[in-house]
Amino acid sequence: MITAVQKPFDEIYRTIQGYKKLLILGCGTCVTVCMAGGEKEVGVLASTIRLANQKNGVDMEILEDTIERQCDKEFFDDVKDKIQEADAVLSTACGVGVQYCSELFQGKRVIPALNTKFYGTNLDVGVWSERCAGCGDCVLEKFGGICPIARCSKSLLNGPCGGSQDGKCEVDPEIDCAWQLIFDRMKELNMLDRLEENEPIKDWSTGRDGGPGKIVREDMTL
Amino acid sequence: MEKKIALYCCENSAYKAAACLTGPELQKGIEIIKLPCTGKMEINLILKTLEQGYAGVLVAGCPIDNCKYIRGSSRAEKRIEKTRELLKAAGIPEQRVRMEFLSSVDSHKLAGAIKEMKQELEGVMS
Numbered sequence: 001m002i003t004a005v006q007k008p009f010d011e012i013y014r015t016i017q018g019y020k021k022l023l024i025l026g027c028g029t030c031v032t033v034c035m036a037g038g039e040k041e042v043g044v045l046a047s048t049i050r051l052a053n054q055k056n057g058v059d060m061e062i063l064e065d066t067i068e069r070q071c072d073k074e075f076f077d078d079v080k081d082k083i084q085e086a087d088a089v090l091s092t093a094c095g096v097g098v099q100y101c102s103e104l105f106q107g108k109r110v111i112p113a114l115n116t117k118f119y120g121t122n123l124d125v126g127v128w129s130e131r132c133a134g135c136g137d138c139v140l141e142k143f144g145g146i147c148p149i150a151r152c153s154k155s156l157l158n159g160p161c162g163g164s165q166d167g168k169c170e171v172d173p174e175i176d177c178a179w180q181l182i183f184d185r186m187k188e189l190n191m192l193d194r195l196e197e198n199e200p201i202k203d204w205s206t207g208r209d210g211g212p213g214k215i216v217r218e219d220m221t222l
Numbered sequence: 223m224e225k226k227i228a229l230y231c232c233e234n235s236a237y238k239a240a241a242c243l244t245g246p247e248l249q250k251g252i253e254i255i256k257l258p259c260t261g262k263m264e265i266n267l268i269l270k271t272l273e274q275g276y277a278g279v280l281v282a283g284c285p286i287d288n289c290k291y292i293r294g295s296s297r298a299e300k301r302i303e304k305t306r307e308l309l310k311a312a313g314i315p316e317q318r319v320r321m322e323f324l325s326s327v328d329s330h331k332l333a334g335a336i337k338e339m340k341q342e343l344e345g346v347m348s
Contacts, residue, residue: 040266048311
């Protein structure tokens with residue numbers, strides 16, 4: 001899923017000044033699961049803003065709502081009136097949801113309340129960890145299911161750098177060296193010989209370097 | 223009218239201690255709400271309580287290592303801490319939210335915490 005964290009409160013508070021009616025719009029999918037922008041977080045943010053407004057004597061009406069997904073058009077139908085009615089929307093969706101809301105409601109100011117982080121997994125209650133960089137050309141088959149692009153700090157494809165110490169990364173001792181993990185996994189799978197193969201220079205144009213991505217499924221289009 | 227402190231009590235400990243609070247000075251300005259466990263306490267609920275005009279929220283639960291539901295008090299403690307951080311970031315006195323750990327016989331400790339919180343709130347809310 002896409003993970004995110006809430007922006008610092010003072011940054012959010014600064015960006016919403018001047019609006020008389022604000023809609024805080026949550027997203028019920030990824031950011032609900034990572035506890036950053038779902039219905040509950042919308043409630044906490046709305047209450048915090050109201051308390052700050054009471055203290056600062058700011059006159060602002062705050063509406064709250066959460067839709068299933070802000071990255072799909074149909075879910076906005078339920079809140080379109082509220083969006084039109086509000087002076088601005090403070091979205092607790094990921095960057096995709098914020099942009100899509102802004103695209104659908106031209107002329108409406110849509111403000112992000114979150115910083116979108118990465119594609120990750122939920123390791124434990126309250127702990128998320130990056131697993132995929134969305135490079136557009138998956139190499140997991142070659143590395144025992146551990147991604148050197150997302151999990152090696154330098155995205156190295158032909159073994160570790162000199163900064164790998166005791167299975168940890170030189171960037172941060174809290175980070176596991178992806179290449180140590182790959183080595184251990186390939187050994188376990190009895191596939192160490194596969195690591196002898198030289199991995200050619202990666203074509204990054206399938207990911208970010210190729211510009212904004214687009215998928216068109218002709219068999220699905222109407 | 224004087225603003226009240228909402229006293230959220232675990233029914234296994236603090237609620238029984240609160241029942242023994244005597245003296246108008248202690249009972250005045252307090253509204254007691256019973257919880258099955260302080261682990262039920264959510265950040266949303268604390269902020270909503272403040273939003274509704276309460277001067278402060280005092281959450282009172284079992285000692286950390288003696289929670290009937292094992293982790294309730296420690297979970298509540300983390301949520302109270304997070305709420306205090308949110309308040310501080312929003313420029314609101316964090317003293318408006320507080321947690322106490324006590325057993326059912328600790329009425330004196332609860333009375334002390336209420337008195338102390340009232341004094342703190344007088345200082346920060348004036």
